Amino acid sequence: LEINRGKKKVIGAADGKEFQVDYDKLLIATGAGPTPLPVPGADLPGVLMLKNLEDGRRIKSYLNQNPVKRALIIGAGYIGLEMTEALHELEIQVRLADVAEDLVPWAPPEMRAIVQEELKSKGVEIRTGCEITEIQRSGGGLRVVTKKDPIDVDLVLVGIGVKPNSEIAGAAGLELGPRNSIAVDKTLHTSDPDIFSAGDCADAFHIITGRRVWIPLALRANRAGWAVADNLKEDKVFLPGVAGSSVFRVLDVEVARTGLSPREAAEAGFDAVDAVIKSRSRAHGHPGNTDIHVQLVAEIGSGRLLGGAIVGKEGAAHRIDAIAVALMAKMTASDFFQCDMAYAPPFSPVWDPMLTAANQLLKKL
């Protein structure tokens, strides 16, 4: 497939025949593809990718046709962590390997420890700092060779990240953004005004840094698609950008974030400070009460909120949206601390954990 921008044609081939399509406006919605595992044996049967619906069907069918007792998930991103839960529920012994030294590396140590504990307590073996060099057939199963001990399993799932499918855009000379995603403006035009891009292949502006970022997540992809439809004739919809809000569940723990981590804030040039607090998910003495950790990040001086993270067994996933709204509103920690959160004993302490975090953060600003 190739775009001829001068002639406003898309030229391609299907079933051995060349075809040409003229366009007035063109949308590139090529999505993102999985990063392949660059080691020998990555193409063996029983080594499966984790990316799209078809991959999911392949995994399901493999599990139905083969006796899988032990699985290795390579890549502890949110997809890998969510698959851990799915396999654990099927009573498969799960091992989780990542080349990074820490799980959830953007989170503060208190939160990382909770994720780690949750996995360990459910029998998931974690291998961080794990460099895989080869995958071999071994008896009826697979041997994953690493720089340390080998790992013997029946199934390997690979979810080590995705990359934008931007080759066609790059070849057509369109401007590319971070990680070779397709650069678009706030009305979803690429550097060619007649070509739009939307979905996991395209970049976005970060609402905190104002810089281009590539954070391929479902809501933005969906929102951008709708915006292209609205903007086909004239620019009607303007997307301010993303905060990188995301959430996933690791077994019984919810992990949520939005905006910048302290490290990302520093990298973006902010003089930032954070507070991490531990509170409870419900009122004192309410049955079912569990720990909840909240981190808030703000800029020293202006007090502007830059990001937040929440980890806990309940209430983390939905609370993060309150912080996401505060980021969109460019709120300060002080304004956020004054927000009138709803309280009832089954849902939070009188001071919502987010307010407690804001209060501690204010002491550092």
Place this chain on the structure above:
Amino acid sequence: LEINRGKKKVIGAADGKEFQVDYDKLLIATGAGPTPLPVPGADLPGVLMLKNLEDGRRIKSYLNQNPVKRALIIGAGYIGLEMTEALHELEIQVRLADVAEDLVPWAPPEMRAIVQEELKSKGVEIRTGCEITEIQRSGGGLRVVTKKDPIDVDLVLVGIGVKPNSEIAGAAGLELGPRNSIAVDKTLHTSDPDIFSAGDCADAFHIITGRRVWIPLALRANRAGWAVADNLKEDKVFLPGVAGSSVFRVLDVEVARTGLSPREAAEAGFDAVDAVIKSRSRAHGHPGNTDIHVQLVAEIGSGRLLGGAIVGKEGAAHRIDAIAVALMAKMTASDFFQCDMAYAPPFSPVWDPMLTAANQLLKKL
């Protein structure tokens, strides 16, 4: 107890002895008290109030000492609805009576129906538009006489509202606010600069209308107490006000609100419109998926968000805080629609129900 503002003294009597206390600064934190049920028999044993911790202990002790199979809760406010759950869990047959024609009258019909259905499906008998004229002893139990059929039960719980304990403030000539609450400014001073008031006895400014309101809830009471401590020597803490955010659980349903209902918005002089949508609590096909209803209210013209309500079996309670933050930030429906909410299949559809509501609301603005 009496305040002599001229002499800056509090004069009272305890154990038959008069006492006087001089003050430089005085805090009135007298709270709120239950509205009594103004009918004969309201003082019979087995007719108990629902307001403070002591009432809770009395109810517990009554339940331990008496065989209670059938209870009537008078007043379907959030305290009454929460007690319904507590008694239902004790396998007591609960009847719920309120003089109003509707349960949760501020909510749109779709939401009211869900609360009603939830109560009915768990065997709670609802009597709305119920005027009680007398309570009588009847056999071993109580007969509650109404303008329609009488209700025979073993226990009557009364939670028909509260009123501010502001007599002492009124007698001292301090300015009173709505419902005779004690009027305070944003630094918690009453009309006398040396007298503060905080807690359920004091009023607050509503962040949407800018007007004084009396919405006695725990967070504001707590926040105001802290602010008085901070402001004793000089005004350091300024409380912008409340949005009236509240949440309660009715059996398995979460009911949450913040800001103004369409009716309250109209009464405050806003040209307001609302959208009510039904969405799902989780992604399509995710197990445990349930209905969730979201209402958003905005001002026609400016598009400013004025309020919201959420009802559902999960995720209603914590989502409401995102709307509360938007209200504090004076966000428009359009800005709110652009917020980057977190998505994962166990927690919401790709478009969070709040965004779906904002989208529908935008079509009406």
